[in-house]
Amino acid sequence: MTAPIETTGAAAQTQPEAVLKGVEGKRIEGRSLGRIALLRFRRDKVAVAGAIVVILLIAVAALSRPLQALLGLDPDSPNQSLIDPNTTLPKGDLGGMSGAHPLGVDPKFGRDLLARVLEGSWVSLIVAFGATLLSVAIGTVMGVIAGFYRGRVDAVISRLMDVFLAFPLLLFAIAISASLQGGAFGLTGLPLHLSVLIFVIGFFNWPYMGRIVRAQTLSLREREFVDAARGMGARGPFILFRELLPNLVGPIVVYSTLLIPSNILFEAALSFLGVGIQPPQASWGGMLNQAVKYYEVDPQYMLVPGLAIFVTVLAFNLLGDGLRDALDPRGGR
Numbered sequence: 001m002t003a004p005i006e007t008t009g010a011a012a013q014t015q016p017e018a019v020l021k022g023v024e025g026k027r028i029e030g031r032s033l034g035r036i037a038l039l040r041f042r043r044d045k046v047a048v049a050g051a052i053v054v055i056l057l058i059a060v061a062a063l064s065r066p067l068q069a070l071l072g073l074d075p076d077s078p079n080q081s082l083i084d085p086n087t088t089l090p091k092g093d094l095g096g097m098s099g100a101h102p103l104g105v106d107p108k109f110g111r112d113l114l115a116r117v118l119e120g121s122w123v124s125l126i127v128a129f130g131a132t133l134l135s136v137a138i139g140t141v142m143g144v145i146a147g148f149y150r151g152r153v154d155a156v157i158s159r160l161m162d163v164f165l166a167f168p169l170l171l172f173a174i175a176i177s178a179s180l181q182g183g184a185f186g187l188t189g190l191p192l193h194l195s196v197l198i199f200v201i202g203f204f205n206w207p208y209m210g211r212i213v214r215a216q217t218l219s220l221r222e223r224e225f226v227d228a229a230r231g232m233g234a235r236g237p238f239i240l241f242r243e244l245l246p247n248l249v250g251p252i253v254v255y256s257t258l259l260i261p262s263n264i265l266f267e268a269a270l271s272f273l274g275v276g277i278q279p280p281q282a283s284w285g286g287m288l289n290q291a292v293k294y295y296e297v298d299p300q301y302m303l304v305p306g307l308a309i310f311v312t313v314l315a316f317n318l319l320g321d322g323l324r325d326a327l328d329p330r331g332g333r
Contacts, residue, residue, distance in 0.1 A: 040326040047322020053315035061122040068115050075119040075282045079110035087297075095300030104300045106290070113304045119282040120305065124312070127197045128263040134202025136256050139209025144248065146210070147217025148240055158214075161207035170269070173200045177275035193277050201266050209255060216251050220244055250327040257320035261313040268309055284309050 041047060060067065068074065082096050083089070088108045090096030095104030095113070103113040146157035180196050187195055220226065221244070229239050270276035271285025279286060284305040291302035 037326040041322055044322045044325060046318055047325070050315045050318025050322060053311065054319050057121065057312055057315065058125065060118065061125045064118045064122045068118055071114075073112050073115035073118070075111060075115040076280050077111065079105060079112075082110040083108065089294070089298055095298050097300070103304050106287075106301055107294050107298055113301070116282040116287060117284070117304060117308050120284045120287065121308070121312075123194070123277055123281070123283050124264050124267055124309075126194060127201065127267040128260045130194075130198035131202035131205065131263045131266075132256055132259050134198060135205045135209050135259060136252060138203070138206035139211075140213050140245075140248070140252060142206070143210040143213025144217050144240055144244060147214040148221055148236065148244065150218075154214075157210070161210050164204060164207045167204060169204050172204065173266075173270060174273060174275050176200050177270060190277070190281050193281075197267055197270060197276055200270075201263050205259070205263070209252070209259070212251055212255055213248060216248055217244055220247055254320060254324045254327060257316060257323055261316040261320075264309065264313055264316075 041051075082091055082101070082105050084091050090105050090107060090110065092098065096110070097104045101112050101114065103117065105112055106116070142157050142161075146154040177193075177196055177200060180192065226239060226243055229243050234243075267276060268283075268285030268288070271283045272289045274289060277283035277286055279290075287305035288302060288309075291298075291305070295302045
């Protein structure tokens with residue numbers, strides 16, 4: 001009978017270094033996909049800066065009215081004493097900038113630009129977020145159904161997407177917005193304008209989300225976990241909502257973040273053309289519209305809302321790019 005071989009002394013030292021460290025060191029913990037994505041995102045300093053700016057913008061928009069009250073500002077209060085009666089331009093340099101009006105005042109009326117930018121921030125973000133939610137809801141449902149069931153269902157939904165994408169969206173939005181300015185569905189004034197913009201922008205942009213979700217669903221439906229669910233007797237609705245949708249969260253979040261700045265620009269464009277938010281309600285696009293005739297003599301009036309749009313759109317784009325890289329499973333750790 002062969003005696004057992006004992007591993008002692010120098011033989012113990014020949015064990016692989018990784019094994020020794022694993023035994024003597026701390027227990028090695030695995031990382032979840034969410035934690036890996038967070039670590040990747042935190043390493044992207046540009047994306048983190050974009051996220052900080054986005055959070056600040058949302059906070060400013062949500063607290064717009066309290067901030068105006070705290071600073072003693074009123075976006076609709078005229079200050080004729082600050083306007084030169086001969087030129088209708090603000091008195092002083094840089095559009096009337098002063099301690100009481102740090103961003104200056106608008107020509108003709110003398111309304112505080114800081115107050116109007118704060119007031120326009122929540123309008124732009126409400127329209128952008130509302131339209132994005134509508135687009136995501138419709139696009140996700142239509143895209144996942146088309147990609148999962150394929151065949152005739154996919155053909156019909158895909159042709160429907162093509163029809164919507166063929167619409168001259170800007171002209172169609174102008175026509176709808178202009179025809180509903182007086183009142184519709186029991187709504188008038190600002191609630192009507194906000195509802196119309198959210199519907200027009202969100203309803204006609206869903207095919208972009210639908211195509212992305214459809215392509216991802218076509219790939220996921222051939223994966224092993226879907227076959228396993230089918231083998232256990234799961235039906236279509238269960239597979240759609242319990243297996244496929246959780247794996248589509250990443251692409252949906254990324255594209256939603258990139259869709260928000262596009263919707264901000266669309267709302268500003270419609271307001272600039274006079275069929276969006278109507279005066280006297282402040283909006284960034286409306287302020288640009290009113291600044292067109294003064295930009296040569298009072299560039300400050302155009303610069304302030306223009307910079308507000310630029311910073312907001314840039315921050316959301318940087319955040320979206322960072323999320324896309326962080327949620328990419330092929331990215332490095």
